[in-house]
Amino acid sequence: MPEGHTLHRLARVHRKHFRGAPVAVSSPQGKFAAGAAEVDGRPLLRAEAHGKHLFHVYDRDLVVHVHLGLFGSFTEGAVPVPPTRGQLRMRMVGEQHWADLRGPTACEVLRDAEVKALRARLGPDPLRRDADPQRAWQRLQRSQAPLAALLMDQRVISGVGNVYRAEILFRHGLDPMLPGRELRREQWDALWADLVALMRDGLRTGRIDTVRPADDPTVTGRAPRRDRHGGEVYVYRRHGQPCLVCGTLLPRVVLAGRNLYWCPTCQPAATGISAAG
């Protein structure tokens, strides 16, 4: 379930379970065998996330970089370690805990310079204290690309994925196709503040919940439900169902190879009115 909050959560768990003590690192599957051998047996110094990227720092020039991609996942537990099963890219075993990594897009050892170069390409991360939202605002201002594309562009903002994109646009009544440069400053400020709040909530709970209490189906009298990904949302993967706020049947389109979910009534397209001033 990899959007930014998932990676920050993993970084936190890995710090708690592995930092400061030697970690046995291996690659039962073999695809990360050489990298694992480089860090095997070293103490983990730091673990941190930037956007959807996770970094395990064993030494300045021995950093395991993990990107989960669309379906990578970690599983964790307390020792003893279970038998290996399936395609296990990396296994970490500490004094008390183990962690298994499957299906990542990236699992590699990077040197400090490579980590810096990678991070330099990432936009501000709403979950990092060092985030500078002004940088994202400047990119939005220079772009005619639709907001829906810009929010998913990790060079603009890092950590936002398809769920947060859809939900944040809904919560702010923004048309996904609105060109970035037509977003007003106060709209951006509200959007960023909301992203910070929602993603912090996701980091705390491990779920993406975006529905305001007043719109909660259990409060409004509609049947309670649980989305397949485990959170309560307005539009993500709710195509074909009625909007929780206005009842419009929700559409879905593919934009830049990804499913886009929104409510055309609650997030109306800009018309000649706004174009005229």
Next chain:
DNA sequence: GATCTATGTAGAT
């Protein structure tokens, strides 16, 4: 058992 799907990204065209 086959097929579909997914909270992602890089690289080719």
Next chain:
DNA sequence: TCTACCTAGATCG
């Protein structure tokens, strides 16, 4: 705009 890649669980016959 497209294709490839990474994996497992859900869904379809």
